[in-house]
Amino acid sequence: MTTPSIELKPSSHPLSDAEREAILANPGFGRHFTDNMVTIKWTEGRGWHDAQLVPYAPLSIDPANMTLHYAQTIFEGLKAYRQPDGSVATFRPEQNALRFQASARRLAMPELPTETFIGACDALVRQDRKWVPSQGEQSLYLRPFMFATEVGLGVKPAGEYLFMVIASPAGAYFSGGVKPVSVWLSEEYVRAAPGGTGAAKAGGNYAASLVAQAQATEHGCDQVVWLDAIERRWIEEMGGMNLYFVYGEQDGKRRIVTPELTGSLLPGITRASLLEIAADLGYEVSEGRISVDDWKSASADGSLTEVFACGTAAVITPVGSVKSTRANWTVGDGQPGEVTMKLRKALLDIQTGVAPDAHGWRHPVGG
Structure with missing residues (x-):
């Protein structure tokens, strides 16, 4: 299976440095999102295609989208951390990719190749690397997920899916010290x-x-x-x-x-x-x-x-x-x-x- 290369179409209006820094001062968890996201489509008979990095934006979904009715949806969670030299690294993304494949198998969904999963996460982190915090236990939380996009009410595995990666800056989970x-x-x-x-x-x-x-x-x-x-x-x-x-x-x-x-x-x-x-x-x-x-x-x-x-x-x-x-x-x-x-x-x-x-x-x- 060939891995589609990711076409870069980043936001032309990212948040200003001042706006972003104000968010990073107290990001919380899952409240704010970076300027961009990655999307990759899967269609039966064609496989994975149309891999793009595009501005973060709402989705338009048909009321008969099969996920809304039969819940073919899976996700992962991993973090990117700022390193002492200012570079950025994620933690064991290949393990997330393998678990994502296992989840897909269980829900009769297509398996995303490991290199595609990691490539999508890397592309978003590279584009939005200014969103990776540098304070203490703070990080950039990555949320890869996939859901059915076929329209119809027949109970069966869908024939179309969308894989996405979004990212959200995350503050220290225990901001006031670790509590039981x-x-x-x-x-x-x-x-x-x-x-x-x-x-x-x-x-x-x-x-x-x-x-x-x-x-x-x-x-x-x-x-x-x-x-x-x-x-x-x-x-x-x-x-x-x-x-x-x-x-x-x-x-x-x-x-x-x-x-x-x-x-x-x-x-x-x-x-x-x-x-x-x-x-x-x-x-x-x-x-x-x-x-x-x-x-x-x-x-x-x-x-x-x-x-x-x-x-x-x-x-x-x-x-x-x-x-x-x-x-x-x-x-x-x-x-x-x-x-x-x-x-x-x-x-x-x-x-x-x-x-x-x-x-x-x-x-x-x-x-």
Whole structure:
């Protein structure tokens, strides 16, 4: 399959330096967008074509667009970081490309070649590189996504799709210092079931999660923790993030465990990176199954010292307390733990170019 070259038609009226700098002073998350976007079409029988970088603008969609009715839509999230020498690098974009392909397969959508995915992200970052912040943990968040564009109400895989990349400057997730979150164990709702779409980054997964998140808020919690669909016993994810459990020293080593990928969990790229970083730092790392009872009892006897969630947006978020219909408990002393903060710093140092990139994860974006 040939990869279409991206035709550059950037905005002739980008924001002024002063306007852009005012936004970058306090960008928040997902509130502001850069001057341009990338679009690539796919048509049955023709494949990928018409790759363009064009000014950021609204889309015109027919009311019978198949995505609006049957939800063939997937997305990714990755970040571009300003490096100490002023250059820009993204973090493991090839892994996002591979997961995007896996999501597409699950939703009967065309697979975008890895080089096309990375090329589209690179083109947008190069064009809008002035939007990459240079302060602390700030970054430029990239949102590649794809949806069906065929018009019709027949229930079938669409014959036309649009792949896009947009970008949004992102401030530090914890602007006032890293704070632990409280979580609600969802026993009424599940995120995903075996054979379902849990391992795909599909829009419908997030729509289905909102009612449980609202329930968590009603119980005074920041986030929802999902349990398995069969027994409602095994820990899976926190919101849209993977979880890690840190245990006290055993044979002179701290032990770190993350729920294993069962097919209903999203295979997080931050999760995979931390497995390697934790091993590099000398921790005993494994993937396994952790039950609600395990979490509660290990917190009570002190053998479980820390719990944290990880993902692209927040990097690492400590979990301080847990609520459910049956019990409430605190993790450790309820504060961000030593291992949590050490891993968080190690990952951010690689992403921002402060530390050596022993694994070759940084992807320089020239321009």
